[in-house]
Amino acid sequence: MKRILITIISLGISIGCLQAQTIEITGKVVEINSQKPIEFATVKLLDTQDGQLLAGTTTAADGTLLLTTQKTDFILEISFIGFITTRISEYTVIDGTVNLGTIRLSEDSELMDEVVIRGERSTTEFQLDKRVFNVGQDLSSTGASALEVLNNVPSVTVNIEGQIQLRGIGGVQILINGKPSVLASDGGNALGTLTADMIDRVEVITNPSAKYDAEGTSGIINIVLKKEEKRGVNGSITLNTGVPNNHSLGFSLNKRTDKFNLFSQLGLGHRTFPETFETLNSNLSEQTFIRNRGDGEKNETFFNLILGTDYHINERNVLSLTGNFAYELETEYSNGNFTAQTGTAAPHAGWTRDEATEATNPKWQYELQYKSDFSDKDDHYLLISALGSSFAKKQQSSFDNLPSFGESALQDRQQTDTDFGQWEYTFKADYTRPMTDKITFESGGQYLITDVRNDFAILGFENGGWQEIPERTNTFFFTQKVLGVYSTGAYEGDKFGLKLGIRAENTDLNTLLEQTEEENRKNFTNLFPTLHSSYKLADNFSLQGGYSRRISRPRLFDLNPFYNIRNNFSIRTGNPELLPELTDSYEITGILDLELLSLSSSIYHRYITQTVENVTTFEDNVAITMPMNIGTNKATGLELNGKITPNDWLSLNADFNYNYFNREGTFEASPFDFTADQWSARLTSKFSLPADFTLELIGNYQSAYQTFQRTISGYALADIGLRKKIMKGKTILNLSIRDAFASRIFENETVQNNFRQYDYRLRGRFITFGISYGFGKGEAMEFSGQKRF
Incomplete structure (x- = not known):
C-alpha cells in the first residue's frame, strides 16, 4: 500500500x-x-x-x-x-x-414559455469530503426505484433484499435531505415510496465529519430530493409503462415569487416483481435433504404526495414547511414445491406450500425548518429544524401445505398477523461561522427519538379453527433516544486544508416483549473524533486524507425476535441482545483532474469491533438464522474512479473497488480466523447521437465473497438507457432496460460440519418506456415506477 x-x-x-x-x-x-x-x-x-x-x-x-x-x-x-x-x-x-x-x-x-432540459452535468462529481451522483444524467434510471438508483452509484451495491452496502460493507446510514427519515428505514420498507424522478442527487460520504450523525459504520448516503427554485410557474408530467407491470404517472408543479416558493410532487402507479427461487437444506449427519423450488410475485399499488413551501421573511431569513404522504397496497403470492429425500434415493415425500399476503403501508413525514443568514460574512448562518414521521403496516399472510405424494408429506395451515407502527422525531440545530477567510467554526446538536410497537402472531389451524401459537406470538416494543452534540474547526488555505471535529452521542435503548416480560435496557455514551486534511500538490493534482469513528446501532428487525416462516425450513429471527458495531475508518485519496480526463484513487482501512454477522444453526432439517456479534473485522481496500471525455459525443465513467478483510473471533467457545476478499467494477458509456438521441450502456460486475459462515456468489449485469428529445426539448422519450440479459442471480451457500444450506433467487429483466413533458421553465423528468430489483 x-x-x-x-x-x-x-x-x-x-x-x-x-x-x-x-x-x-x-x-x-x-x-x-x-x-x-x-x-x-x-x-x-x-x-x-x-x-x-x-x-x-x-x-x-x-x-x-x-x-x-x-x-x-x-x-x-x-x-x-x-x-x-x-x-x-x-x-x-x-x-x-x-x-x-x-x-x-x-x-x-x-x-420564457418553453421547457428546457437540465444542463449536462457529470454523472459523478468529486468534492472535498464526498462524491455526488447526479441522478438526472443516468438514463437507465427511467422507471427505476430509489434502490435501483443507489445500485448505479459508484461504491454502492444493493442486494435482492434491499440491503445496502458501501465498499462491500453494510451498516450504511441513509439520510434524506441530510436528516434521518422513516422513509429510508427498514420499517419504512427500504425507500419503497421514493422514486427516481424525485431525486436530484445522491451524496456518498465514506468518511463523514463530526457534523454528521455518527450512525453507519461504512459511511453515509444522503439522498437529496428535488426542489425547484426558478421564478414563475414550472412543472412537468410523466407517464411510464413497462414489462412486467410497471405503470405510473408523475406530476410536479412549482411556483416561485419574491416571498414564496411553492413546490409539489405527485406519483401513483402499479408494479409487479416476479421471482423464481430454490432452497436446499442438507443434514450431512443423517444424509437427509429438503428441497424447495418455486416462483412468486409481489404486486404494489402506490401513491406519493409531497407538498412544501419556502417563505422568505426577508433576504436573510427563510422558513420552510414540507409534508409527505405515501401509501402502498401490497399483495404477494408464491408457490413452493418441496421434496424430501434420504441419501441418493429418489424423493420419498413431496408437498406444495402456497402463500398469500396482503398489506397496507401508510407513511407520513413533515418538517419545519428555519434558516437565518447573518450579514457580517457569507456562509454565516443558523439552521434549526424539527421533523416528524410515522409508518404503519397491517399485514396478514396465509400458508397452506398440501401433500403431493408420500406418507411423510407435510400437511398443515398457518397464518401470520402483523400490526406495526413506527414514529420518529428529529430536532436539529446547526450553527456555522467563518472566523476569517480561511478559518470556519461549526457547532450544533441533534436529538432523535424512535418509538416502535409491533404486534405479531403466528396461528395454526386446529380443530376447525385458527389458534395462536403462544411461543411465537408476542408484542414487541422498541424505544431509542439518541442525543448528539458536535463541534468542528476548519482551516482552508490555497494549498493546504485541515478540519478537526469531535462528536458526543448518548444512546438510550429499551426493548420489551410484553407477553413474556423480557426487557432489555442499554444506555451508553460514545465519543467520535474526526480529522480531514487536503494538500494541493499541483493545479490539477491533490491529496486528501481522513479519519472518523463511527457506530452502527442494531436495526429494529435485527432486535425483533419474531420468526419469519415464509419457508418453515429456513427461518430468520432477531436478537434482542445485539450490541452496536464500532468502526475506526482511515482513508487517503489522490485526485487528478485534466482537461478531458479525471482520476480518483483511494486507499482505505476499517477496523470494526463487535461485528454483526448472520449466524445459522440447524436442527431437525430447519435452519434458523439470527444476527450475532462475532469478533472483529479488519478491511483494507483500494478504490479507483475515472472519467474520460475524448470528444463532445462520448463520455466514459469507470469505477473499481477491491477490499481484503481479516475476520477474527470466537463462536461457541471455538476461535476462528480467516481472510477473504471481494471486488466490484462498473463501466458507464454515454453516447450523444444525431437527432437528439442519447444512449447509455452500463456494465456491472460483483465478485463472490465470503462471510463468517456463507459464500455469496458473484454476478454480472448490463443496463441500457435511450433518450430522445422532441418539441424543442419540451418532451423527452425514455427507454430503459435493466438487467438486459437476466443475469443478476443471487446465490449463497452455508456449509458447516453437520449441515449445508443453499439459496437461489432471480428477478429477471425489466423494460420501461416513459414520456415526460415539461412546461414553464420546469424540466422534463423521468418518473420512476419500479421499487426494487
Missing part, C-alpha cells in the same frame, strides 16, 4: 510539473437584473480555429467558475436554461490567470 501511495504522489508531482504552463480561468456568472448567482450554468472552452470543445465545467452554487487550459487562443461560451448564450473571445492573461470578473446573462424572452 505504501508503494501504491508513493506512486500516486510521484505521478501527481510529475504531471504537475508538465502542466506548469497551464492557464487558469476564473469568473462569476449572475443574472443581469437581480445580480443573483447562477448555479450549474454550462461553461465551454472552445478552440478558435475549429470550434472543438477543449474543456467544460458548470458554475458552483455561488456562480463561480474555474477552468484550466494550455491553449492561449480560445473562446469561452456560457449558457443556461432560459438565458441568452454569451461568448467571450477577448481577455487578458496575467501571471497565468484569466479573470473574467462578473459575467451577466440576460433572459431569453423567446424561451
